[in-house]
Amino acid sequence: MASVSEPPPYGKYKDINADDTPSRFNKCMSDDLNIQERVAHYDAWAKTYDEDMKSYGFTGPEIAVEYLKRYFKNTNATFLDCGAGTGLLGVYTKELGYTNFHALDASSVALEKAKSREAYTNFIQEFITTGKLSIESGVYDGLVCCGCFVPGHLEPDCVEDWCRIVKPGGIVIIVMNQRWLSKEPSYNEGKLEGAFQKRVDEGKWELIVREQRDGYFVNDVAEVFVFRVK
Template structure:
């Protein structure tokens, strides 16, 4: 540790993530017990902002929502504050999912990787989907979006965010590639863009961008 800052926070700030799927799983399995406490000190606003945006998109509190890459349940906590109660989650970290289960906010939890693989979820299952804090170096990239679109009903919002730091430094995101890849899915008729909002304090006092797309 340095200056009493947890090692995992230091690694996350500097983008020092494992490069393999198993490495990412181990990273978050180890971090799960202190994840929420650690991030509470770092001004992680993305879960709250994602839930606020979902509440604007979906006024029906019986809506079924997928919390993709749900971690320990930060997004679900925020969604329940807005009255949502039908929330499912997917994550690769078994230890994180144990904490989600203990919290009792999810109907169904699925342990699986998130990518081009087909998840154990039927087509058009959800009224909306949130992907929060997972578009990072060594984590997810835009290859996962066709699968996410598959499980959301036509007209449903997909809300996701990415740090400005990732957009500036991560090869898959920088130099406009992120937006061009998103637009390619628009051109394929899979979704339409609704919003792109700059968030000044996304995490670590760094800005980020929140996107809203609507499934076609």
């Protein structure tokens, strides 16, 4: 496993845009799936998800934890891994000594795998929607969302509730594939960035940093947003 400070050895990985991309990878972003079918797809995929993502050089969790280290020195702070899946982010937070991470995901099977990592202290099975989560206001010191802004998944306005559940002064870290900012109809032409900016204009959060990182997948770039909740 590459350390969080080392770039992956790209030559050993496959290109997710190649013709041999696994059907499960493509299907998870299909417009043909409704919410229940998409969750069922992840339930079935959970067994091999980690290995599949590793084979395509997915470095989202490593990138996310770098920003977590940068902005949160307190390893006892309470965080939400929003869209935690099988808990890939937990692998790195556990190594770095973060002790109070909660995992939220719609797939119960994926959450069971996340539990096996012994990196999270609470598990929430729930959809991330544009409405309110069951979580009380001002619970978290920080929230990390890694790899969930993809076709067929999160709507831009879901971030409204993130401003509610994160404490004033808390940090929201978003790591996503840059390609979807221009290629995904739900996000392109400034839709996703506009949803982020709307909360800035309303005084709900402020943008601290926006950066790009190579190697999100072997031939893709990560777009990283970090906001401070007001």
